[in-house]
Amino acid sequence: xxxxxxxxxxxxxxxxxxxxxxxxxxxxxxxxxxxxxxxxxxxxxxxxxxxxxxxxxxxxxxxxxxxxxxxxxxxxxxxxxxxxxxxxxxxxxxxxxxxxxxxxxxxxxxxxxxxxxxxxxxxxxxxxxxxxxxxxxxxxxxxxxxxxxxxxxxxxxxxxxxxxxxxxxxxxxxxxxxxxxxxxxxxxxxxxxxxxxxxxxxxxxxxxxxxxxxxxxxxxxxxxxxxxxxxxxxxxxxxxxxxxxxxxxxxxxxxxxxxxxxxxxxxxxxxxxxxxxxxxxxxxxxxxxxxxxxxxxxxxxx
Numbered sequence: 163x164x165x166x167x168x169x170x171x172x173x174x175x176x177x178x179x180x181x182x183x184x185x186x187x188x189x190x191x192x193x194x195x196x197x198x199x200x201x202x203x204x205x206x207x208x209x210x211x212x213x214x215x216x217x218x219x220x221x222x223x224x225x226x227x228x229x230x231x232x233x234x235x236x237x238x239x240x241x242x243x244x245x246x247x248x249x250x251x252x253x254x255x256x257x258x259x260x261x262x263x264x265x266x267x268x269x270x271x272x273x274x275x276x277x278x279x280x281x282x283x284x285x286x287x288x289x290x291x292x293x294x295x296x297x298x299x300x301x302x303x304x305x306x307x308x309x310x311x312x313x314x315x316x317x318x319x320x321x322x323x324x325x326x327x328x329x330x331x332x333x334x335x336x337x338x339x340x341x342x343x344x345x346x347x348x349x350x351x352x353x354x355x356x357x358x359x360x361x362x363x364x365x366x367x368x369x370x371x372x373x374x375x376x377x378x379x380x381x382x383x384x385x386x387x388x389x390x391x392x393x394x395x396x397x398x399x400x401x402x403x404x405x406x407x408x409x410x411x412x413x414x415x416x417x418x419x420x421x422x423x424x425x426x427x428x429x430x431x432x433x434x435x436x437x438x439x440x441x442x443x444x445x446x447x448x449x450x451x452x453x454x455x456x457x458x459x460x461x462x463x464x
Contacts, residue, residue, distance in 0.1 A: 388412070
């Protein structure tokens with residue numbers, strides 16, 4: 163089995179297919195490397211596609227309590243993966259937790275234009291828990307969930323988190339696909355999921371506190387969200403208004419795991435975006451079209 167070892171000694175399992183420009187997929191909290199199969203099969207015809215399981219997600223290592231499961235560590239793991247595979251630059255695609263990882267990678271390696279290690283960023287379903295109105299509550303709920311997972315196991319996670327409001331669209335549209343997703347979720351390491359929920363989900367900074375740093379990103383960025391993924395709607399608009407090289411795609415009638423729920427739309431939007439990036443399209447938003455405030459007409463929600 164192929165692994166890359168991080169600079170703090172954690173082995174990350176990865177799979178790859180295809181040749182060409184590297185295209186790295188970073189999964190959500192309820193996913194793992196298998197979540198990207200509809201994308202790997204499609205994009206490996208043109209790209210070197212890589213999907214990996216984050217720390218805490220088998221077959222990657224599950225570091226014990228006291229180890230680092232922070233937002234900082236998770237984006238550094240992405241860097242370590244690239245270093246271990248001798249990848250200087252890559253297109254990065256992340257969903258939810260993976261979107262946060264890609265965004266934070268971009269804060270460091272997506273601000274140098276064409277010299278950035280991130281050739282582009284795709285941030286899908288990114289922003290849950292970030293809005294100031296729900297931020298503290300989300301952090302507290304993540305720690306409660308961590309305790310529940312640790313005591314009741316991953317099947318409890320699948321029966322609760324896996325059936326949340328933003329998953330119902332997937333279940334209704336594609337019962338077979340949803341069932342596969344939920345079975346895989348129940349296979350996760352209870353310890354790894356609990357530590358991730360407590361350390362990453364429960365402590366990550368709000369996007370609304372990072373707007374000055376986010377505004378420095380100057381590589382092409384695709385933001386995608388389902389229009390029924392309520393926790394990500396406002397944060398997606400914030401990212402669109404803040405990153406001046408960003409475009410926004412909203413998938414109708416869709417929830418959170420849009421790469422699985424609507425793989426055809428997801429792949430189509432991503433393929434068109436990547437084609438434009440590789441053709442040197444200028445994604446810089448004209449100054450005349452930018453809003454007066456990144457917060458929108460209602461002003462700073464804080």
